[in-house]
Amino acid sequence: MAHEQQDAARTGSYLIRGAAILGGAAQDLLIRDGIITGRGTDLAGSDAADGATVIEAAGLVALPGMVDIHTHLREPGREDAETVETGTRAAALGGYTAVHAMANSNPVADTAGVVEQVHTLGRAAGWVDVRPVGAVTVGLAGEQLAELGAMADSRAKVRVFSDDGICVHDPVLMRRALEYVKAFDGVVAQHAQEPRLTAGAQMNEGDVSAVLGLTGWPAVAEESIIARDVLLAQHVGSRLHVCHVSTAGSVEIIRWAKARGINVTAEVTPHHLLLTDELVRSYDPVYKVNPPLRTDSDVQALRAALADGTIDVVGTDHAPHPSEHKECEWAQAAMGMTGLETALSVVQATMIETGLMGWEDFARVTSTAPAVIGRVADQGRPLEVGEPANVILVDPAARWTVDPSKMATMGRNSPFAGRELPGKVVATFFKGHPTVLNGELNTPYRHGSHPETTGPAGAN
Amino acid sequence: MKHLLSTEDLSLANAIRILDTAEEMAAVGEREVKKLPALRGRTVVNLFFEDSTRTRISFEAAAKRLSADVINFAAKGSSVSKGESLKDTAQTLAAMGADAVVIRHWASGAPHRLAATDWIDAAVINAGDGTHEHPTQALLDAFTMRRHWAQLHGTPSAGADLKGMRVAIAGDVLHSRVARSNVWLLRTLGAEVTLVAPPTLLPIGVGQWPCSVSYDMDETLAKGVDAVMMLRVQGERMNASFFPTTREYSRRWGFDDNRLRALDTLGLKDTIIMHPGPMNRGLEISSAAADSPRSTVLAQVRNGVSVRMAALYLLLSGDTREAAATASSGTASSSTAYSNAAHSTKESH
Numbered sequence: 001m002a003h004e005q006q007d008a009a010r011t012g013s014y015l016i017r018g019a020a021i022l023g024g025a026a027q028d029l030l031i032r033d034g035i036i037t038g039r040g041t042d043l044a045g046s047d048a049a050d051g052a053t054v055i056e057a058a059g060l061v062a063l064p065g066m067v068d069i070h071t072h073l074r075e076p077g078r079e080d081a082e083t084v085e086t087g088t089r090a091a092a093l094g095g096y097t098a099v100h101a102m103a104n105s106n107p108v109a110d111t112a113g114v115v116e117q118v119h120t121l122g123r124a125a126g127w128v129d130v131r132p133v134g135a136v137t138v139g140l141a142g143e144q145l146a147e148l149g150a151m152a153d154s155r156a157k158v159r160v161f162s163d164d165g166i167c168v169h170d171p172v173l174m175r176r177a178l179e180y181v182k183a184f185d186g187v188v189a190q191h192a193q194e195p196r197l198t199a200g201a202q203m204n205e206g207d208v209s210a211v212l213g214l215t216g217w218p219a220v221a222e223e224s225i226i227a228r229d230v231l232l233a234q235h236v237g238s239r240l241h242v243c244h245v246s247t248a249g250s251v252e253i254i255r256w257a258k259a260r261g262i263n264v265t266a267e268v269t270p271h272h273l274l275l276t277d278e279l280v281r282s283y284d285p286v287y288k289v290n291p292p293l294r295t296d297s298d299v300q301a302l303r304a305a306l307a308d309g310t311i312d313v314v315g316t317d318h319a320p321h322p323s324e325h326k327e328c329e330w331a332q333a334a335m336g337m338t339g340l341e342t343a344l345s346v347v348q349a350t351m352i353e354t355g356l357m358g359w360e361d362f363a364r365v366t367s368t369a370p371a372v373i374g375r376v377a378d379q380g381r382p383l384e385v386g387e388p389a390n391v392i393l394v395d396p397a398a399r400w401t402v403d404p405s406k407m408a409t410m411g412r413n414s415p416f417a418g419r420e421l422p423g424k425v426v427a428t429f430f431k432g433h434p435t436v437l438n439g440e441l442n443t444p445y446r447h448g449s450h451p452e453t454t455g456p457a458g459a460n
Numbered sequence: 461m462k463h464l465l466s467t468e469d470l471s472l473a474n475a476i477r478i479l480d481t482a483e484e485m486a487a488v489g490e491r492e493v494k495k496l497p498a499l500r501g502r503t504v505v506n507l508f509f510e511d512s513t514r515t516r517i518s519f520e521a522a523a524k525r526l527s528a529d530v531i532n533f534a535a536k537g538s539s540v541s542k543g544e545s546l547k548d549t550a551q552t553l554a555a556m557g558a559d560a561v562v563i564r565h566w567a568s569g570a571p572h573r574l575a576a577t578d579w580i581d582a583a584v585i586n587a588g589d590g591t592h593e594h595p596t597q598a599l600l601d602a603f604t605m606r607r608h609w610a611q612l613h614g615t616p617s618a619g620a621d622l623k624g625m626r627v628a629i630a631g632d633v634l635h636s637r638v639a640r641s642n643v644w645l646l647r648t649l650g651a652e653v654t655l656v657a658p659p660t661l662l663p664i665g666v667g668q669w670p671c672s673v674s675y676d677m678d679e680t681l682a683k684g685v686d687a688v689m690m691l692r693v694q695g696e697r698m699n700a701s702f703f704p705t706t707r708e709y710s711r712r713w714g715f716d717d718n719r720l721r722a723l724d725t726l727g728l729k730d731t732i733i734m735h736p737g738p739m740n741r742g743l744e745i746s747s748a749a750a751d752s753p754r755s756t757v758l759a760q761v762r763n764g765v766s767v768r769m770a771a772l773y774l775l776l777s778g779d780t781r782e783a784a785a786t787a788s789s790g791t792a793s794s795s796t797a798y799s800n801a802a803h804s805t806k807e808s809h
Contacts, residue, residue, distance in 0.1 A: 202568075210665030211468065213568040213592030213637060218664070282576065283569030327547050327577075329567035331590070 011432040011445070013037075015049045019057035019393055021383055023359025029062060031389040034432035039385055055437075057393050060426055061359050064367040065097025065128075065390035067379050069189075069267055070164070070243060070315030071340065073099070073130070075121060076114070077106025082320040082410050084118065087340070088127035090318070090409035092435040094340040095425040097390040098129035098371070098379045099318075103140070104165045110135035110146035112154035119156035126444030127435050131374055134158040136177045136188060140166050145177060152184040159375040162189035164243055165290075167225060169195050174229060178238040187265075187373060189241040190229055192250070193291065197221035202331060204277040204292040212280060214330065217292045219247040226250050230257035230264050241373055242266040244317050246291040248301035255310045265373050267315040268302050270346035271337055271415055275299075279415070285326045285333030286415050289319070306365060307356040313370040316343045320411020338411040342402060344394065345421035352396075353422060359396075389432035398424035408441065463575045463584040464771050466593040467645035472621070475648055479603050480618050481770035482763070488525060489766060499528035502776050505558040507549070508587075509535040509565040514737060515587050515597075518761070519562045522768035528776075531558070546570060550579035558582045560776055568592035568637075583775040591635045596771055597736055598641035600764040602649055604756050605687055607763075608732055623650035628680050630656035630713060631691030631744050632702075634663050638736045639691055643671050656680050658713060660702045661693075677713055681722055689734040690715050693744045706743055716746045723754070732756050 013032035021027050021039070030038030030049055043049050068091065074082035084101070091099050101118050103109035109118060115132035122130020134151035138144045140163045151158040161181060168174045168190060177188050198221045203209050205216020226242055230253065233240035242254065245266045254266045271289065276296050279287045287293060305311040319336025326333050347366065351357040357365075371380025381387040401420050404412040428436035433445040461474055488496055504523040506516050516532065523530045533553070546565075553561060560583040563571050568590030575584040588594040602622065609625050610617040627646055633639045633655050646653050653671035655662065666673055674680045681688070695706050703709045710716060715733060723731050733745070733754045741747050750757060 205664050207665040207668045210663035210668070211640070213590050213640060215591075216664060283572040284576070324545065328545055329565065329570045329573060331567040331569075332546075 013049075013052040014429070014432075014434065015043060015052040015054045016057045016062065016391070016393065017044065017054060019060050019062035020359075021062050022363055023061050026058065029383065029391065031391065031429060031432050034389055036383060036385055036387050036389050036391070039383065055393070055427065059397065060393045060395055062383060063095070063359060063363050063392050063394060064380055064383060065392055065428065065430060066095045066344065066366040067370040067374065067376060068096050068099040068316050068318070068340065068343075069160070069241070069313055069370040069373055070269075070317045071099040071101055072104070072317070072319045072336070073101045073118070074320060075105065076117065080322050084121035084130060085125045086408060086410045087318070087320070088122060088125045088130060089441055090338075090340040090407060092127040092428050092430065093408050093425060093441060094342070095344045095392040095394065095428055096128050096340060097392075097428065097430045098131060098374075098376055099340075100131045100133050100160055100374055102164045103133045103135040103162060108135050108139050109133065110138050110140070112147065112150040112156075115151050115156040115158050116154050119154075123447045126446055128430060129376065129379065131160070131376060132156045132158055133160045133162050133164070133189065136161045136163045136168050137173065142166065142168060142170055142173065145173070145180065148177070148180055148186065149184065152186060159184070159186050160189050160241070160373070161186055162191065162243065164189065164191045167191050167193040167195060169225070171228060171232070175232050175236060178233055178240065179236045182236075182238050185375060187239040187241050189243050190225065191243050192222045192225035192229065194221040194225050197224075201292070203280050203288070204294050206277065206295060208277045208280055212283070214280070217290075219249050219294070219298075222247055222291055223249040223253055226253050230254070230262050233264055234260065234262045238263065240264045244269050244272065244291055244315065245302065245305075245311060246272050246294050246298065248298045251301050251305040251310055255305070258310065265312040265369070266305075266310065267313045268306055268311045269315060269317045270339055270343045270350075272302055273299060273306070273314075273350040274346050275415055283330050285328065285330050286337070286413050286417070288330060288333050288335050289317075289337050289415075290335040303350060303354070303356055306351060307361070312365065313373065314343060314347055314365050315370070316340055318409070319413075320409050321413050322410075323412055326413050336413065338404070338407065338409050338414045340409060341407050342414060342416050342421065344425060345400070345423045346416065348396065348423035349421055389429050391429040392425055393427040395424045395426050396422065398422065400424055461775060463571075464595055464775060465571050465575055465584065465586045467595045467598050467641045467648070468593070470595065470645065470648065472648050475599070475602070475645060476619065476621065478599055478767065478770050478774060479606060481774060482599070482603050482766040483618050485525075485769035485773070486763070486766040488769070489762075495525050495527060497527045498773055499523065499526040499776055502528045502559040503531065503557055504528045504560045504562060504772060505531045505533055505553050505582075506587075507533045507535070507553065507561050507563045509563070509567075509570070510588070512564050512588065514761070515564060518764045519585075519587060519768050521765050523772055525765070526769055526772055528772065546573065547577070547579050550574055550577075554580035554582065560585060560772060562587045564588045566590055585771055585775065588637055590637065592637050593641045594637040595641050595645070596764070596768050597638050598645040599771070600760055600767040601642055601689065601734060601736070602645055603763045603767050604734065604760050605651070605732075608687070608756070612730055621649045622646060625651040625687065626654070626685045627651050627687045627689065628654045628656055628685045629689045629691065630677060630715070632661045632693045632697065633657045633666070633691070634661045635697075636691050642689065643669055647671070654680050654685070656713065658703055658709070661697070677719065678722070681719060681728070682726060684726070684728065685731055687732045687734055688715060689736075690745045692736065692738065692740060695740070695743065710743055714744050714746070715749045717748045720746065720749045720752060720754075734760060737761065
């Protein structure tokens with residue numbers, strides 16, 4: 001990286017003309033060297049806009065770059081499924097400027113060395129900020145705390161800790177983790193799944209599993225862990241984040257906890273906002289995911305909770321798998337779905353076109369709130385003068401049919417394949433540099449020669 | 461019908477058609493030369509990912525009586541146990557020119573995968589998948605019940621359904637593909653089904669099924685029942701706390717000697733006792749019950765060949781018409797399988 005020739009501070013200047021800022025009135029945005037330097041009507045004639053590349057954005061919505069709190073980039077270890085390079089290309093195309101890379105790589109991201117490796121790979125790729133998530137326990141084994149402090153102090157500056165994929169089910173270990181991360185303002189992101197209640201689980205337990213003869217994953221296995229964890233978070237006065245909330249009952253527990261002032265945040269995936277376990281009747285493993293697709297009443301409760309703030313953020317749980325892990329019997333198949341390149345469209349379809357939310361709310365749940373949870377200082381900021389230029393332009397009127405073979409992710413396991421979805425990312429500005437233009441990948445941002453510098457917008 | 465994957469989506473017309481065709485096939489089984497040339501030159505593969513000698517030889521006998529070439533592919537000890545995928549196995553069979561694949565698999569939905577993908581173009585018959593379905597078992601059970609019901613009423617089997625028949629299915633419904641396939645098919649044929657099981661062995665969601673549910677075997681018998689189907693219960697289930705002990709299971713939900721006598725006391729002289737096999741004598745069914753004249757266990761086995769011949773014939777003969785409105789004749793003398801049931805007690809299990 002010491003040999004990168006591009007000066008990080010010089011990302012050029014762009015005049016975005018007539019974009020609906022957060023879906024509101026059309027205004028111009030001027031971006032120069034990583035910073036929003038102007039916002040107003042008709043900046044074209046101003047001296048500040050002199051020499052700027054003009055981007056006509058009439059009809060487009062300008063939003064803060066999306067921040068994914070829950071991404072699986074698979075590197076190191078499963079480069080046949082995804083790499084940091086391919087995963088972050090997909091992220092940029094999906095409108096993201098930051099992703100949190102989950103810890104279940106191989107080796108597990110449970111040491112400063114591994115999180116720094118992922119962090120470095122992310123900087124080298126240059127498509128988005130890659131924020132590594134540290135494992136809570138050594139090897140995700142649920143027995144012994146990983147060196148959380150070392151990961152927090154590393155160049156990756158880890159703030160989110162999770163054994164995602166596996167629940168920290170030991171109540172004492174969970175308590176200690178919650179307590180310990182207070183030392184560096186960390187958060188424990190829990191994969192809420194009581195392991196004994198879900199041994200061999202294949203799909204949501206209910207009417208459909210009864211007919212299909214697939215072992216059920218009962219809602220209570222999620223809800224009982226969330227109930228326990230919010231009480232633990234209250235007891236030790238720490239910060240809890242609940243990954244991929246999937247049931248109506250979980251929503252009720254989180255609503256109750258927030259009303260009691262417990263410091264809990266919650267996430268929902270796009271697929272849980274749209275799809276139900278009825279799809280499993282096909283036995284097509286593209287619909288196999290953990291937690292499983294639930295019922296329509298769960299979907300409706302999750303949408304309502306996201307709209308009213310009970311659920312704080314949308315996290316993709318982007319989980320690419322090589323095709324051989326899905327072209328098999330249901331019980332043999334891997335769990336997980338891709339999501340980075342469809343998240344915006346699915347949220348638009350389920351939350352905005354249903355009238356439950358506006359684009360301001362969209363910015364809150366996809367950018368502002370996840371940046372706060374992950375303590376990502378220069379992301380999720382308002383689109384105001386002086387703020388870092390992490391900006392996306394979205395065409396809300398676009399309609400497109402999902403074709404996994406055309407995606408940037410290596411994963412072809414999109415449950416939305418063949419569906420027509422609304423909304424398309426036209427441009428993504430990451431630290432003032434267009435990583436995506438005209439809906440296609442442009443060039444990556446080039447970080448400066450000093451690893452500690454996070455670019456012109458860093459302002460550490 | 462291109463495939464036979466489940467009874468849930470089997471129409472009444474197709475169900476009756478299979479049962480009627482099976483009546484004609486049963487007649488073949490009574491002849492000195494038990495063979496038809498119908499499937500000469502066609503290849504049927506028995507693809508078994510799970511041990512099941514009974515089902516496999518039943519399908520093998522059925523295919524051979526129709527003159528098909530039969531290939532038995534047992535996944536154990538083959539390339540499958542060395543990690544070959546279902547996809548590769550299916551494509552291999554396709555390359556060899558299989559016309560039909562009879563698949564038994566431990567994973568629910570595996571036959572649906574074969575039928576839904578482009579891995580193989582053959583007709584797929586589900587010979588039992590995980591805890592999902594076992595449609596030919598349900599068809600042979602219905603065939604057995606229909607003959608009994610018709611004989612009781614002095615009417616021909618052919619063309620008939622099971623309207624008014626009361627059937628109790630007792631045991632480990634949760635893990636039973638036989639129970640699921642029977643519930644759907646018996647609903648389609650018009651029978652009234654009651655599931656009898658400990659609450660731990662009923663799936664969450666059973667309330668949506670087209671049947672009644674009872675936790676009490678004696679009460680179910682006392683209400684009157686025309687057929688009692690006992691499901692196999694694995695003793696290991698008690699280790700996972702589905703029930704406390706095998707003895708408690710037997711007392712509450714098994715078909716023991718007391719309940720066999722109760723059928724007489726209750727005046728249920730024509731009630732039959734069914735079991736898909738293999739039986740756990742002394743657990744879900746007592747020897748006296750299994751060997752009593754009420755038992756149809758061996759008739760079920762015999763009828764299984766006829767029903768599987770019918771399924772193979774209808775899927776492979778290229779005859780994809782819906783069932784004719786009038787049932788075929790020529791089955792009047794085919795109640796032999798049922799009447800043989802009375803002698804089954806002398807045969808070895």
